[in-house]
Amino acid sequence: MRHGSLAAQPVGGWQGPIVAMLVVAAGSLTPPVLAAHTVGQGGGRAAFAPGTGRALAQATSVDELLLQAAEAARREDWRRARDLLERARQFGPPRTDVLFNLGLALERMSEPIEAATAYREALEANPDSVPAAENLASLLADHGDLDGGIHVLTAALDRQPLAGSLHYHLALLIFRREQRPNEVAIQSLERAQELGYTQPHLYLLLGRVARVLGESDRAAAFLRNGLSQAPEDPELLRELGLALAAREELTEAADALARAAALAPNNAGFAVDLAGVLLRAGRPSEALRILAPFDERDDPDVVYLVGQAQGNLGLPAARETLRWFQELKRRQKDKTEASARAKAEVGQGILSWEAGDLEAAARDFERALAERPGWPPALSYLAAARLESGEVQAAINLAEEVLEIDPDNAQALVVLGRARMRTAPAEGLVFL
Numbered sequence: 001m002r003h004g005s006l007a008a009q010p011v012g013g014w015q016g017p018i019v020a021m022l023v024v025a026a027g028s029l030t031p032p033v034l035a036a037h038t039v040g041q042g043g044g045r046a047a048f049a050p051g052t053g054r055a056l057a058q059a060t061s062v063d064e065l066l067l068q069a070a071e072a073a074r075r076e077d078w079r080r081a082r083d084l085l086e087r088a089r090q091f092g093p094p095r096t097d098v099l100f101n102l103g104l105a106l107e108r109m110s111e112p113i114e115a116a117t118a119y120r121e122a123l124e125a126n127p128d129s130v131p132a133a134e135n136l137a138s139l140l141a142d143h144g145d146l147d148g149g150i151h152v153l154t155a156a157l158d159r160q161p162l163a164g165s166l167h168y169h170l171a172l173l174i175f176r177r178e179q180r181p182n183e184v185a186i187q188s189l190e191r192a193q194e195l196g197y198t199q200p201h202l203y204l205l206l207g208r209v210a211r212v213l214g215e216s217d218r219a220a221a222f223l224r225n226g227l228s229q230a231p232e233d234p235e236l237l238r239e240l241g242l243a244l245a246a247r248e249e250l251t252e253a254a255d256a257l258a259r260a261a262a263l264a265p266n267n268a269g270f271a272v273d274l275a276g277v278l279l280r281a282g283r284p285s286e287a288l289r290i291l292a293p294f295d296e297r298d299d300p301d302v303v304y305l306v307g308q309a310q311g312n313l314g315l316p317a318a319r320e321t322l323r324w325f326q327e328l329k330r331r332q333k334d335k336t337e338a339s340a341r342a343k344a345e346v347g348q349g350i351l352s353w354e355a356g357d358l359e360a361a362a363r364d365f366e367r368a369l370a371e372r373p374g375w376p377p378a379l380s381y382l383a384a385a386r387l388e389s390g391e392v393q394a395a396i397n398l399a400e401e402v403l404e405i406d407p408d409n410a411q412a413l414v415v416l417g418r419a420r421m422r423t424a425p426a427e428g429l430v431f432l
Helices: 057-076 080-086 095-109 112-125 130-142 146-159 163-176 183-194 200-212 216-229 236-247 248-265 268-280 284-294 298-313 317-354 356-370 376-388 392-405 408-421 425-431
Strands: 041-043
Touching: 057 080, 080 095, 080 112, 095 130, 112 392, 112 408, 130 146, 130 163, 146 163, 163 183, 163 200, 163 216, 183 200, 200 216, 200 236, 200 248, 200 425, 216 236, 236 268, 248 268, 268 284, 268 298, 284 298, 298 408, 317 356, 317 376, 356 376, 376 392, 376 408
Parallel strands: none
Antiparallel strands: none
């Protein structure tokens, strides 16, 4: 979990982007080689808070600006907070608290490139700042650079091997990258626990790993530890329900999953888990009721369970529902195969670019888009190729198309900024 004001979202397992999107520097549009980021090991303040040093008049000025920025942050006036922190950074040598809080404000303003720069500068000012390393790693991962985030945390652990939270965050990113239980990540989780890191979502991941490995008793124990600290956490409740279901404790499992679903009423996955347990418990009418808000006829998991519940109740609609499920699975398979082909074309485009053949690279990116229309990574790479070839307006059009789909796409922002710089420098600087 991120530190400070941005740490609002719970960790929901090890899901992550399947394709890493390039975060490029403003001076280059070379296609992605996910370079290791050379930073120190993380720290900074764990919350948006003013500094404390008041020995010098200069430092006092910084502290006053920090107090004002903290007040602006409490009002969620992130633009004012950023402006105050930008003023504070002008005083004297760099201060980690100023730079870390600046990173938080920039993230809230959806300026990920600038936020990453602020976190890196915080680490340069204090290489032992754990929160800055963790927030930088999370920011990189959230924008597709999982390898970069893992590098940041690994470097931090080289300096501070006894920092339990670093072990936890490293495990989290490895799970997101690998999409499956991983021995290194499991060891990192266990090490975090040994070092006294006891945040609820450490137990969530330990419980999930144990459940996936078939150790449902251990899973339930871990998850109950987490729930003792966060009794209304829907992810912990969901995992506990799944662990209890694996032990065939279906009534208790349904109760836990029902609590999770009530806390996250718009989450179809929670409803699917609960309906599955209800069906196993011989309660098809309840399963249909739970699935009703999500029966949009296009989610294979929902459609399958609806068909099963209808069949259990002897409803004639079951046959048609299950036929539609088979059709959805076929479409899903076709989409998955097209996505794999699109990824391969993007990979070939990167190789063509690295070989200096921009025209071939552009053709590869276009073929990727033929397989997967509107796919932001392929669109952003094509925009970069167009700009590099001097087709400025085409690059702008493509970048704007990407940003309509993905407003925080770093590559598209850089393309648009560099393109605008050629005609309207002030406007271009806004994007860069």
